[in-house]
Amino acid sequence: MKRLLIPLAAVGLSAAALTFPANAEPAWATDALAAKPSDAYGNAAFWLDANGAALRKATQYFWDAKDVQKLVTTQAKAPDGKPGMTQAPDAVKATGKVKNVNLPKTIGKVFFIDRAGKYRWCSATSIQSKHRNLIATAGHCVYENGKDVFQKWVFVPGYYQGKAPWGVYAGAYAFTHYDLDTYDDYDGDYAFVAVHNGFNLAGSKQVEFNEFKAWAGDKWTKPREIDAKEFAKCQLNLGHCWSEGEDKPADLVGPDYPGAVLEKVEVKEDAYKDAATGRGQGFKFGEPVVEQVTKAEHDDYKGLGKPGTDALGNYTITHFYTQKWVKPGTSRKYFTADYFIGLAKDTGPLGDAVGGQGFAWNQPMGQTTMVFGYPSAPHPDGDRPFSGLTPKYCYGKTGTKTIQANTFKVETHQVLKCSMTPGADGGPWLIKYNNAKRTGYVNGVTSVFYDQDGNDRIDYISSAYFDGETAAVYDKANYAETKKIVGPNGELLQ
Structure with a gap:
């Protein structure tokens, strides 16, 4: 698939807001997922069909949890420009100690098919954008090994057990850091995906x-x-x-003919008496059958049976049968x-349905952060405390210094103590989270999992540090226009 490297545009966030080091240029890449409505419809319908059977079949996408490594603290991350935030979704203030956490309406799962043909999912969130159509997730939940994008890629906000309460949103365009797209460098392990209007099947x-x-x-x-x-x-x-x-008539055959079928043929009493007893063509078929009838049926009877009366004076007709062995005919x-x-119902732009979190970059480290996701994979020791059916969260302050790990070329990630397992990949890291309004600012997405104390239990997670280059990727995605997939009568739009 050809990659497109896009220069800094004059639209969107101002150039002044995106300050880059003198020796660096903003670099991002974009790929089409399903730009045409017909392709997007097919992708979403694939997951919705049979009451969400494919959704329920999917498993979390993750690398081998037994390969988790320890992280190494390096140094405080030097921002590449001034701190920035998108316009606040609401008046958001930093939270204090959290007891009861209200889950954001914006979070959900992304579903896709990997190169091996397996149905997979990761975590993600709706995020603010000009066209109310953008989600944020991990880059490795969109790009397979930093190469081609996954197939049949969709976002399902509020997903639960095969249900899509606000519809399914097919991905149209993916935006990520050039280094992830080209070198599979996890210091750029994030992606912003513009999605088409959502829809649900409506009978x-x-x-x-x-x-x-x-x-x-x-x-x-x-x-x-x-x-x-x-x-x-x-x-x-x-x-x-x-x-x-x-139409082919049945053929008379012997009782030992392969596939021969036994039928009974009514005959007169004399023919029945003359027939042999046993198993064969024309032999007796059991004992005579006595049918009790009314006087009128008895008097008017013209069939092969023998009219009569029984010992109690009831009117009867006695029927006599012989065997008929046939090779069945066909009709x-x-x-x-x-x-x-199939009809579908438009659920509108993603932001209209579930809202969107804010976006922040070049923020100080050591901030109170809420991380949400759908963990599912077992810990390295085999224990599986999470089902992946419902979202979970971690809460705390991120490290004050960036970390590095040999896994995936990680050199400048931010880190948080957290025991969520894979499946939470791509889940948002929200700063200044307002528990009442369920909104904050996306300042990272879950990327890598670690076993720091060596007890075969995941105890830390990390995210790429969102800097000015991240803002440049977001800025390009922010202006991506997408389409309505279905019309007012449930028809597919062209």
Whole structure:
């Protein structure tokens, strides 16, 4: 896939707000996920189909937890420019000690298919943007090994057990740091993804063929069996019908013929008496069957049976049967098609549905931070305390110095003491979190997990430090325009 390296634009955050070192230029890369509405619809419908079966099948995306390494403290991160924040989502103040945490409405899961064809997910959050269509997550939850983007990439805010309460938002364009995209360098392990309007499936509708043919969204047929007369009428009217098989009579065979089927044939009493007893063509089929009938049925009977009365004076007809062994014949079957279209309901831009967190860069380290995510993977010792079904959080102050680790070329990450496991990848690091309003500023996303004390339990997580280059990536994503996928009647828009 060709990568596009984009120079600093005059739009968006002002150049003055993005101060870069004299020897550096802002560098970011962008890739298309599903820019066309038809592709986006297909991606979202894939996850929604069969009542969210694919969503429930997905597992967290993570590297081998047994390979976690210890981190090394380096030095305080020198900002590459002035601190900055987007316009506040609300009046947000730093929180004190947190007892009961209100989970943000903005968080959810991103779902995608990796190169091995496995259904995967990570954590993410809606973030403020010009078009109310942006999410923030880890770069490795969008780019596989820093190369091509994952397939069928969608965001589901508020995800829970296969449900998408605010719809599914298909990714349109991904933006990340050039070093992650090119070198798989986790100092740039973040991504901002512009998503199309969300939608939910809203049932189906049976339609005539012409409407079915013109429908651009999800559609399917259901065959329905009809009789020969309906088939002839359908053909006469140039309808959509077809036949399968052929009419072939049954053949008489011996009882030992492979696949032979035993049938009974009613005969007169004399023929029954003359028939042999045992197993064979024309042999007796069990004992005579006595049927109790009314006087009128008895008097009017013209069949092969023998009318009579029993010891109690009840009117009866006695039936006599012989064996018939056949190789079953076949019958031609006739079908027509019923046509159905899948309807969808637009849930609007992401920001209108769930809001968006603020964005901050070049912030002082050692700040009180709330980290949210959907942890799921076991600790290195095999214990699995998290199910991944519901979001969890960590709370505390980040380290005052950046850290490095041999894993993934990490040299300047910020770190937080936290026991969340993979699955929380891509979850937001929020500073100045307002517990009442459930909003703050995204100042990082979960990237790497560590076992610092060597007891086979994850005890620290880290995030790329959000600096001026991060702001440049965000600035480009901030202006990405996306589209509405479905129209007012549930149709797929072109």
